[in-house]
Amino acid sequence: MLRKSIVWIVFAIVLLVLPQIFTSIFSISIFTQMTIAIVFALSYNMLLGQGGMLSFGHAVYFGLGGFLAVHALMMIENEEMMFSVTLIPLVGGLFGLIAALFIGSFSTHKAGTVFAMISLGMGELIAASSLILVSFFGGEAGVSGDRTYGPPFFGYDFAQGIEVYYLAAAWMFVATLCMYLFTQTPAGRMANAVRDNPERAEFIGYSARRVRFISFAMAGFFAGIAGGLFAVNYEILTEENLNAASSGRVLLMAYIGGLGFFIGPIVGAIVLTLINSLLSNYTTLWMLYLGILFVLTVMFLPRGLTGFLMMHRVPWHLGKLRLLAVPYTLTSMPGAVFLLGLVAMIEMSHASGSEFVYLGIALNPDGYGSWAFLLAVTGVAFYVLRLTLPRLRDAWSEANTITRKPDHAAKESGGQS
């Protein structure tokens, strides 16, 4: 209990201090994006990781919540309503909840393929109607508002990015806490049970459908809150925010972060936001790299980045973590060269003109010399990488054996939630 409270207190402190350390407008904008992505990704994991429902249309609830939030902003601006902008995310949440109650009433009858297909269909349907119902969705241009109207909140009018960050961080903290606590309630525990074995759940008194419906409604609510935060931050929503691409992105976040852990989607949201905002400054191909990262995760880290970190709990408990330091270093050096070489070739094939500077090296996309050079470097790196693997493998099994006690093993694999 105490240990858990400490985690939350540290979390709150990090959120408070972060923009005081990285003070640029750019970094604060990234932090705000992260908080929004975290709420959205956690809400998605209520479906997939905790409830076993693979959704391809979760952006619908984010988007609908966001659109209504923008309308609420407009109403505040037009003085048709008077309430603080700090409550806008709740407006988004309630609309996300209503939409989820309606769609969930039929989509949660079955899990598996049926659920996935309905989520895809509903996503397409709503994205398409958003372009048709211009009065609510604003067509291609979307709808926009202004967050600085309405009664100020203790003197703040949210004209500045840092104010928006703290508002978003506060909402994110509360939403994250609520979503965590939900996993610890009877409905949340049964969501896991139904994910594992819907049939058996019915024989201990629970309707699998009802259990899924509750998780689905909750997920819609929190996605709507994320949408409301997005509305406050960007003051504009377009069809892009509820279409299949957005639904796909939140799936990637949760999956890459790790579905089996509560913090998995948080990790995924942070990593993907960084990739999105940092990498896109350097290359137009960042989506490609994101796709590669996803495929590699699915193939090699089925429990996500968090799962990869958690794998080290056994060596850590055994006090053998340092056995891995040298092998990890030896493997990651050729690994890094290999990846950089691959990236260089991808970028060079995409580059236009005859000048291409990569990591300070001038290359010529039209000349055989540059290609031969990169192929050679990458090939050698790959060969060296393979040579280092047996040593890493041995170190790994050594770090996991001998004094292995059952309770350590249990802690390691009991992390599913």
Next chain:
Amino acid sequence: MSLLQLQNVSKSFGETAIIRDVSLSIAQGEKHAIIGPNGAGKSTLFNLISGRYGVSSGNILFKGNPIHNLKPFEIARMGLARSFQVTNIFPLLSVFENIRCGLLWSMDYRYSFWNLVSRQKALNARTEAVLEEIGLHDRRNFPAGELAYAEQRALELGIAIASGAEMILLDEPVAGMSHSEAKNAVALIRKVTEGKTLVMVEHDMSIVFDVADRITVLVYGEVIASDVPAKIRGNPRVQEAYLGEVVTGDGVEATHA
């Protein structure tokens, strides 16, 4: 008065009749065994009673109420719990969680999302007690899917008995266990079903004659006898169905797999 009553129950899968006109009555507090060769329809009978399958015709009454049109969770809530012949647990949840989930509805938590399970003293104490009973206390934090076979069978039984349901259906609860494991399991079954109504499918005749107050013999979906053990032993149709093997009270000569 009978707690469970089957009236002319039949079940066909497509053309094949699997359960044929079965009528059966099980009294409150009775320990009832169902025996019969493989493929006789014993598991199917359990699936009909517990709502997994719908009946093709006939009625099933539990506490005088028709249940043959109810869903499994509705039947479970009335106080009828069951275990499965093929282990049917929550593989990613911990052993502790498996049992606790089995308790939630019976302890009236329903679909609540305002109680924290970790704060529910009675719930967790009861879970611990069940874990102790089924001997999986030291396995409490393991994912259920990683347990050994015999341990999974014990967990399967634990989930069924956790809720303290009035009527418990156990489908071959000790199948695949070693002799000593089976002995322990039978002692446990006896203990936890005290004062309850038990219906058990079992092949081991020594266990059947040891535990059961009444025995029903099912062959090709038909009840050929349903009576007290002494009468079953001497029943010529039963002897015939068991292909000449001698069914005795103290022996295990009839060892149908």
